[in-house]
Structure formats: C-alpha cells, structure tokens
Amino acid sequence: MTEQSVLLxxxxxxxxxxxxxxQSLNSFNVDMHEQMRAALKTIRNDASVRxxxxxxxxxxxxxGQDLSDRSVKPGEAAPDLGLSIEKYYNPLLQSLRDLPMPxxxxxxxxxxxxxxxxxxxxxxxxxxxxxxxxxxxxKIGLIPDSGGTWTLPRLVGMARAKGLAMLGDKxxxxxxxxxxxxxxxxxxxxxxxxxxxxxxxxxxxxxxxLALIKRALHASATxxxxxxxxxxxxxxxxxxxxxxxxxxxxxxxxxxxxxxxGN
Ligand code: T3D
Numbered sequence: 291m292t293e294q295s296v297l298l299x300x301x302x303x304x305x306x307x308x309x310x311x312x313q314s315l316n317s318f319n320v321d322m323h324e325q326m327r328a329a330l331k332t333i334r335n336d337a338s339v340r341x342x343x344x345x346x347x348x349x350x351x352x353x354g355q356d357l358s359d360r361s362v363k364p365g366e367a368a369p370d371l372g373l374s375i376e377k378y379y380n381p382l383l384q385s386l387r388d389l390p391m392p393x394x395x396x397x398x399x400x401x402x403x404x405x406x407x408x409x410x411x412x413x414x415x416x417x418x419x420x421x422x423x424x425x426x427x428x429k430i431g432l433i434p435d436s437g438g439t440w441t442l443p444r445l446v447g448m449a450r451a452k453g454l455a456m457l458g459d460k461x462x463x464x465x466x467x468x469x470x471x472x473x474x475x476x477x478x479x480x481x482x483x484x485x486x487x488x489x490x491x492x493x494x495x496x497x498x499x500l501a502l503i504k505r506a507l508h509a510s511a512t513x514x515x516x517x518x519x520x521x522x523x524x525x526x527x528x529x530x531x532x533x534x535x536x537x538x539x540x541x542x543x544x545x546x547x548x549x550x551x552g553n
Pocket of ligand 1: 313314315317353354355356357358360371374375379400402403404405424426427430432435
C-alpha cells in the first residue's frame with residue numbers, strides 16, 4: 291500500500307499540506323514528490339482555496355532529498371541529479387512560487403537541504419523556536435538547490451549566503467529571524483496556532499490582490515526601477531479590476547469592515 295506521505299486538508303478557504311514521512315524527517319522520495327505535485331494541482335484548481343499552509347509532521351519539517359534513494363555501490367553509475375532537479379525539485383519550487391495565493395510555512399523542526407530552501411521559498415515563513423535551518427548540501431558534496439543559490443543571497447546577503455552554503459552549519463530559528471531569512475520565530479507550542487491564525491487572516495483577504503503583490507515582488511528581483519514601475523502599472527491595472535478592490539473602497543467610504551470574496 292502506498293504511504294500517504296503528503297496530507298491535504300481543505301477547509302474554509304485554507305488548504306493545509308502536511309509533509310508526512312516523519313520516520314525520515316519528511317525527506318522527499320519520488321512518491322512524496324508525486325503526491326505533493328497532485329496536492330498543489332488540486333489546490334490551484336480549487337477556486338475556494340485562498341491560502342496554502344505548509345508544515346511537517348513529527349519532529350522535523352523536511353530533511354530534503356531522501357538519501358536512502360541515493361546510495362550507490364562501487365561500480366554502479368551515479369544517479370543523474372540534474373534530472374531529479376529538473377523533474378521534481380524545480381517544478382515544486384516553481385509551483386509554490388506561482389501559486390496565486392499566499393503560501394504560509396510553519397517550520398515545525400529541522401529544515402535541511404531542499405527542505406530548508408522550500409521553507410525559504412514560501413511567502414510568509416514562521417518557525418518554532420526549536421527549529422533550525424541547515425544548508426546540508428555541502429556536507430555531501432552538493433550545491434544548494436531548490437532555489438537556494440537564488441534565494442539565500444537575496445534574503446541574507448552574499449557573505450551570509452556563502453557562509454551558510456559552504457559551511458552547512460545549523461542556523462537557529464531565532465538567528466534566521468534576526469537575519470531576515472524568515473518572517474517570525476515563535477514558541478514551539480504556539481507555532482501551529484499562530485500559523486493557522488495567519489492562514490485564517492489571509493483566507494479573508496483580497497486573494498487576487500495578494501497574488502499580484504507576490505508577482506510584483508518576484509519580478510523586482512531582476513528588474514531595474516524603470517522596468518519595475520511598468521510592472522506596477524500593469525499589475526495595478528489588474529488589481530483595480532477585481533471585485534475585492536471595489537469592495538475595499540466601498541467599505542472604506544461606508545466606514546464598515548470589508549467583505550472580501552477573493553475575486
Ligand atoms: O538527490 C537529488 O535528487 C538532488 C537533490 C538534493 C536535494 C537535497 O536536499 S540534498 C540534501 C539531503 N539532506 C541532507 O543531507 C540532510 C541529511 N540529514 C541530516 O543531516 C540530519 O538528519 C539532520 C541534521 C536533518 C537532523 O539530524 P538529527 O540528529 O536531528 O536526526 P537524525 O538522527 O540524523 O535523523 C532521524 C532519522 O531520519 C534517521 O533515521 P533512523 O536512524 O532513525 O532510522 C535518519 O537517517 C533519517 N533521515 C534524516 N534525514 C534524512 C533521513 N533519511 C533519509 N534521507 C534524509 N535526508
């Protein structure tokens with residue numbers, strides 16, 4: 291029987307995805323990648339979903355690639371890791387990035403290798419105080435993937451990115467917050483409640499507008515000021531055509547709380 295390595299629960303506009311291979315700290319094998327792909331497709335196609343909350347089961351968030359799938363006996367050919375990145379990790383990161391809604395990540399424990407970079411690619415990342423981030427790749431002769439070489443220098447600057455990637459040391463959740471790598475570090479017992487509070491908030495907000503904010507900020511990473519000004523013009527045009535924008539302005543004028551429908 292196939293293990294359910296990704297749990298998906300959709301309720302009141304919130305899609306909660308739980309990585310569920312706790313015996314190996316939720317490391318990714320092919321089956322888990324395929325279940326994750328299916329979950330993200332369901333979420334994207336479900337018009338009722340307005341926020342994704344990603345977390346892990348057990349004491350880890352995700353330890354990256356399942357290395358038990360990678361041990362090679364002497365004389366055996368090396369696995370094609372480029373193919374693995376192309377087929378599984380890159381599409382996963384692209385799907386999270388392109389999801390037209392906020393993605394909240396609750397890092398419940400250690401996030402290592404691809405697991406760390408998946409957490410850092412989410413829009414709002416919370417971490418339990420006991421959680422940690424490890425760019426474990428260099429310890430086994432690899433380079434940071436899952437967007438790490440792009441994300442890390444942008445989040446923490448080149449000096450810290452190189453230190454993290456080339457030393458592979460454990461970074462505490464508190465330090466990650468101080469370095470601006472994540473949104474917030476919270477007490478362990480509060481993590482899931484705080485993450486759900488954020489998810490509920492987002493589920494009541496102008497989803498299309500939030501998706502456009504993501505797009506604009508992502509575009510800014512490679513644009514000049516002038517190019518970005520054009521992106522803002524184009525995306526503001528789209529935002530201005532949403533029902534939620536009308537509702538936001540109407541509610542403001544009528545001095546009442548807005549009721550955003552996410553369209
Ligand atoms: O290959 C490709 O497709 C290319 C893409 C690569 C992407 C990557 O992510 S490469 C990086 C892979 N990940 C790692 O190198 C991290 C390996 N894990 C660790 O270094 C440590 O487990 C941690 C620092 C994350 C946690 O340490 P600790 O002491 O808290 O736990 P532990 O005892 O090491 O692990 C607990 C169990 O999980 C243990 O199993 P056991 O002994 O209880 O049966 C351990 O083997 C297992 N586990 C942890 N990480 C992985 C894993 N099993 C398979 N793969 C793992 N990545």
